[in-house]
Amino acid sequence: MKRLEGKTAIITGGAGGIGAATGQLFCEEGARVALVDLAESPLAEVAQRIRGAVPGAQVLEIAADVGTEAAAAAIVKEVLAKFGALHVLVNLAGIRSYEPLAEAKAETWQKILAVNLLSYAYLAREALPALRACGKGSIINVSSTHAVNPRVGMGQYDVTKAGILSMTRTLAFEEAPNKVRVNAVCPGLTLTPFHMKRLGRTEQDLLTEDVGHNLQRRWADPREVAFPILWLASDEASFCTASTLMVDGGTRV
Ligand SMILES: NC(=O)c1ccc[n+]([C@@H]2O[C@H](COP(=O)([O-])OP(=O)(O)OC[C@H]3O[C@@H](n4cnc5c(N)ncnc54)[C@H](O)[C@@H]3O)[C@@H](O)[C@H]2O)c1
Secondary structure (H helix, E strand, C coil): CCCCCCCEEEEECCCCHHHHHHHHHHHHCCCEEEEEECCHHHHHHHHHHHHHHCCCCEEEEEECCCCCHHHHHHHHHHHHHHHCCCCEEEECCCCCCCCCHHHCCHHHHHHHHHHHHHHHHHHHHHHHHHHHHCCCCEEEEECCHHHCCCCCCCHHHHHHHHHHHHHHHHHHHHHHHHCCEEEEEEECCECCHHHHHHHCCCHHHHHCCCCCCECCCCCECHHHHHHHHHHHHCHHHCCCCCCEEEECCCECC
């Protein structure tokens, strides 16, 4: 029996590095997966890659801007129409901003709060009726090691990631009677195309880099973050709720 056999999952940010790795792993473990991201073509590329790697994979691509409240209900409706049930919500879409707090603009605050925090809240709210109905729903909110490890220069992002941890715990308390588990995963530095582009460096170059601020002194592969998400989504994590799982190689900054 595969670990997500018979389950349906929504993964926001599904065309990104960690989202695509999570989507593929979920399909390998028998889930039907709805990948949500901004644009159609990167979604199609990821879905095609997954179907190539996992014969028979059931992938639904949904192009939507999760930073708008209306998107959440539309996404859940489309998934239920296609798959008939929903068991797992992985809130993972995220954007970054690099304004020091002393210079942070209102426009940037609003955008990053909408995508990184409010989309998690709206998707959870709209998904809850179906997650409750399935009898053992699971929400995994992807935060960051920088929710708890402060640093200079990404304050807005870090605030949203800290807010995700608080939202996760409260929602876990509120939904425990409904048998919906809610947990957070805090990745550390994970080697995704986003970082390669941002730093203008190759994967090989970054893989051999000595990363000083984590105990393993390296970048994570996206699958190393996808596996803990998979575990929290599965029934193996049935006694795990309101928790924060650090997946950061022991980051100390
Ligand atoms: N990669 C890392 O080092 C790292 C570390 C800690 C936390 N994280 C978190 O993990 C998650 C995934 O990170 P990643 O490195 O794969 O990033 P990524 O940029 O590759 O993926 C994020 C995805 O979210 C999508 N997205 C952004 N805004 C959206 C919107 N409004 N509507 C729908 N989709 C939208 C992007 O298009 C992108 O595909 C993010 O929440 C990020 O904050 C990543």
